[in-house]
Amino acid sequence: MALAIKYSHLVGCLKNKNMKIKNICCIGAGYVGGPTMAVIASKCPDINITIVDINKQRIDAWNGPLDKLPIYEPGLSEIVGQTRDKNLFFSTNIDAAIKNSEMIFISVNTPTKTYGEGKGFASDLTFIENCARQIAAVAKNNKIIVEKSTLPVRTAEKIKEVLESNSDVEFEVLSNPEFLAEGTAVSDLLHPDRVLIGGEETPSGQKALNTLAEIYQQWVPEDKVLKTNVWSSELSKLAANAMLAQRISSINSLSALCEKSGASIKEVSRAIGMDSRIGSKFLNASVGFGGSCFQKDILNLVYLCRFYGLDEVASYWLGVIEINDYQKDRFSSKILLELNNTVNQKKIALLGWAFKKDTNDTRESAAIYVADKLLDEGALISVFDPMVSEKQIHDDLIYLWKSKDLSDTKMKDKLSRIEVFSTHLQAVKDSFAVAVLTEWDEFKEYNWSEIQDSMYKPAKIFDGRNILMGNKSIINYYPIG
Numbered sequence: 226m227a228l229a230i231k232y233s234h235l236v237g238c239l240k241n242k243n244m245k246i247k248n249i250c251c252i253g254a255g256y257v258g259g260p261t262m263a264v265i266a267s268k269c270p271d272i273n274i275t276i277v278d279i280n281k282q283r284i285d286a287w288n289g290p291l292d293k294l295p296i297y298e299p300g301l302s303e304i305v306g307q308t309r310d311k312n313l314f315f316s317t318n319i320d321a322a323i324k325n326s327e328m329i330f331i332s333v334n335t336p337t338k339t340y341g342e343g344k345g346f347a348s349d350l351t352f353i354e355n356c357a358r359q360i361a362a363v364a365k366n367n368k369i370i371v372e373k374s375t376l377p378v379r380t381a382e383k384i385k386e387v388l389e390s391n392s393d394v395e396f397e398v399l400s401n402p403e404f405l406a407e408g409t410a411v412s413d414l415l416h417p418d419r420v421l422i423g424g425e426e427t428p429s430g431q432k433a434l435n436t437l438a439e440i441y442q443q444w445v446p447e448d449k450v451l452k453t454n455v456w457s458s459e460l461s462k463l464a465a466n467a468m469l470a471q472r473i474s475s476i477n478s479l480s481a482l483c484e485k486s487g488a489s490i491k492e493v494s495r496a497i498g499m500d501s502r503i504g505s506k507f508l509n510a511s512v513g514f515g516g517s518c519f520q521k522d523i524l525n526l527v528y529l530c531r532f533y534g535l536d537e538v539a540s541y542w543l544g545v546i547e548i549n550d551y552q553k554d555r556f557s558s559k560i561l562l563e564l565n566n567t568v569n570q571k572k573i574a575l576l577g578w579a580f581k582k583d584t585n586d587t588r589e590s591a592a593i594y595v596a597d598k599l600l601d602e603g604a605l606i607s608v609f610d611p612m613v614s615e616k617q618i619h620d621d622l623i624y625l626w627k628s629k630d631l632s633d634t635k636m637k638d639k640l641s642r643i644e645v646f647s648t649h650l651q652a653v654k655d656s657f658a659v660a661v662l663t664e665w666d667e668f669k670e671y672n673w674s675e676i677q678d679s680m681y682k683p684a685k686i687f688d689g690r691n692i693l694m695g696n697k698s699i700i701n702y703y704p705i706g
């Protein structure tokens with residue numbers, strides 16, 4: 226009898242090789258953790274998912290009204306509405322969620338270090354290490370840990386070391402970088418180009434990898450789930466962001482040449498994009514890329530290259546960021562030049578503050594740098610963005626000024642010259658120039674004659690996104706390239 230039970234148990238195990246996941250915990254309820262887990266919850270109704278965060282305000286907002294979620298993404302509130310309090314939960318009780326889960330995603334922020342060794346380049350792994358220590362302290366049974374945050378190569382090794390030297394239970398650490406783009410996060414998660422999972426090349430590592438793959442395969446075709454070793458997976462995420470940003474910097478560098486030579490960047494971009502070897506995506510010239518990832522991930526790549534003594538490779542990638550800084554600066558300088566080299570006490574209206582359309586994320590947005598440079602020149606800045614609050618705009622500028630060690634008096638003066646409006650017409654009224662800094666669709670629908678009528682003449686429109694090209698009603702129009 227005992228033998229029979231053992232045999233049937235063995236057969237069961239062989240049939241069902243992967244671990245059955247019933248409870249997932251995700252640490253970090255941000256732009257990645259929130260949407261990613263909401264989509265997994267909607268596709269895997271048998272799995273309970275708890276997203277935890279140390280930021281109580283953020284968790285309260287996730288549990289609050291659907292039209293006021295802390296993150297704006299098209300389609301997100303609908304998915305959260307369908308799953309919340311059924312199999313998707315938001316909580317600040319991190320210990321309980323860790324204890325109750327077989328799989329833990331780490332999706333916390335990994336900003337560029339602002340101090341010490343690697344300052345300005347390396348990723349700050351403090352938040353990651355804190356998670357690992359907390360998991361080790363409370364875990365009572367074996368767990369699969371999934372790196373969702375973007376991390377330097379070989380971080381999984383360090384996470385495992387922290388976990389294993391602080392706990393008796395067994396951990397498998399997988400790398401599963403997220404490729405969603407803000408503004409299209411939900412659709413990217415529902416229909417990903419690929420899902421990448423890196424696992425250790427050991428039987429237990431492969432078992433963990435297949436367990437996670439099985440979750441994704443609930444809605445992602447099997448051939449789109451790529452399985453690699455951990456280091457390839459970690460590096461692929463940095464490499465993908467570096468390659469995407471490199472295309473933007475390449476086209477932006479050519480936009481400067483177009484402005485000098487009389488060529489049109491729209492025409493050049495179309496001509497080169499139709500080459501099937503190149504393709505048309507990420508070839509739009511603009512005021513420069515922003516967002517929390519491109520700059521930080523490239524700086525991290527540069528740091529890694531330097532660490533391994535690859536100085537030429539590091540310089541190559543650093544060039545992508547240098548061109549981006551140049552582009553933001555060039556745009557602000559053009560406004561200054563076209564307003565007779567003085568914007569002192571002149572109102573300049575900025576339309577858009579988010580780093581791209583369809584998101585309320587403003588991290589590293591070009592608008593912050595353009596506003597700062599114009600404020601340095603004495604301008605009065607008015608801002609309108611359909612999704613970004615006044616508080617966020619102030620916080621972004623103060624964060625930048627603090628990083629530049631600006632005195633309190635200077636900060637106060639600059640802040641007193643920035644005004645945020647709730648309609649675009651209020652923002653543009655009596656301005657000397659309007660700068661379009663985010664490609665929000667609604668900007669294209671505005672009555673631009675009415676806007677220019679309400680401005681001082683000559684009313685100049687600087688289009689940092691080239692979205693108004695072809696609008697015949699606009700006079701004094703300055704696109705990029």
Ligand SMILES: NC(=O)c1ccc[n+]([C@@H]2O[C@H](COP(=O)([O-])OP(=O)(O)OC[C@H]3O[C@@H](n4cnc5c(N)ncnc54)[C@H](O)[C@@H]3O)[C@@H](O)[C@H]2O)c1
Pocket residue numbers: 252253254255256257258277278279280283319332333334335352355356373374375376403404405406407517518
């Ligand atoms: N934003 C994107 O488009 C994107 C895309 C792909 C990958 N990534 C990567 O994903 C990671 C997360 O990015 P994000 O944009 O979601 O960041 P985010 O700042 O929006 O969210 C991170 C959250 O983690 C929380 N947190 C930090 N330490 C914690 C801890 N010890 N315990 C609990 N919560 C903690 C923070 O309070 C914050 O709410 C980063 O590594 C980023 O590079 C981001």
